[in-house]
Amino acid sequence: MVRFNPSRELAGYLRKTLALTEEQEEIAAYSLLILFQTVISLLGVSLVAWLAGCLTAALAALFTSAFLRSFSGGAHCTSPARCTVLSILTVPLLGTLATNLAPFFSRPLLALVVLAGGVLAFAVVLRLAPVDSPAKPITSSRERQRFRWLSSAAVLGVVTLQLALLVLSSPNMAILILAAEMGMLWQVFSLTRTGHRFVARIDKLLEFI
Secondary structure, X not given: OOOOOHHHHHHHHHHHHHOOOHHHHHHHHHHHHHHHHHHHHHHHHHHHHHHHOOHHHHHHHHHHHHHHHHHHEOOOOOOHHHHHHHHHHHHHHHHHHHHHHHHHOOHHXXXXXXXXXXXXXXXXHHHHOOEOEOXXXXXXXXXXXXXXXXXXXXXXXXXXXXXXXXXXXXXXXXXXXXXXXXXXXXXXXXXXXXXXXXXHHHHHHOOOX
């Protein structure tokens, strides 16, 4: 069965229109694929989260996870469609948990959670990041070291922002802080062997896509 590939079709059109080389066409196709996947994931997560009544929290978890993942890499499904489905399944769940659990967290307890989660994330990132993919391997030790430190800086940045929001002491801020914490820890989980096994099992369940 022939499947329609919009990124490939559009890249082919750009090659003809702009007289691109074959290598430039491949780069364009990959970039467009990432763009389409990002847009579809964002729309899908937003729709499900909105229906679940946790849109703001889900977006906080999504953006935190995506920010750290851009430096650290992590486990991924074997196709963009499966990655999108996994995001649609997990991120609204994180948003729902943050929304419902936030009222039970006092400021001191939330601060403790943020600091403990930050220490855990920092330790895992220093040891395991970056986790590359077969499609985009990191072959330079210098580049690997650079991404490791960028990942560590991203964790510190997230924790600093969480503590700054905590000073505002608003119930809505508590939800955002907890959602960001869950998004960060979910991403850190994807760096571990257990995270890889979990994603692989989900990928297996979604093999019909």
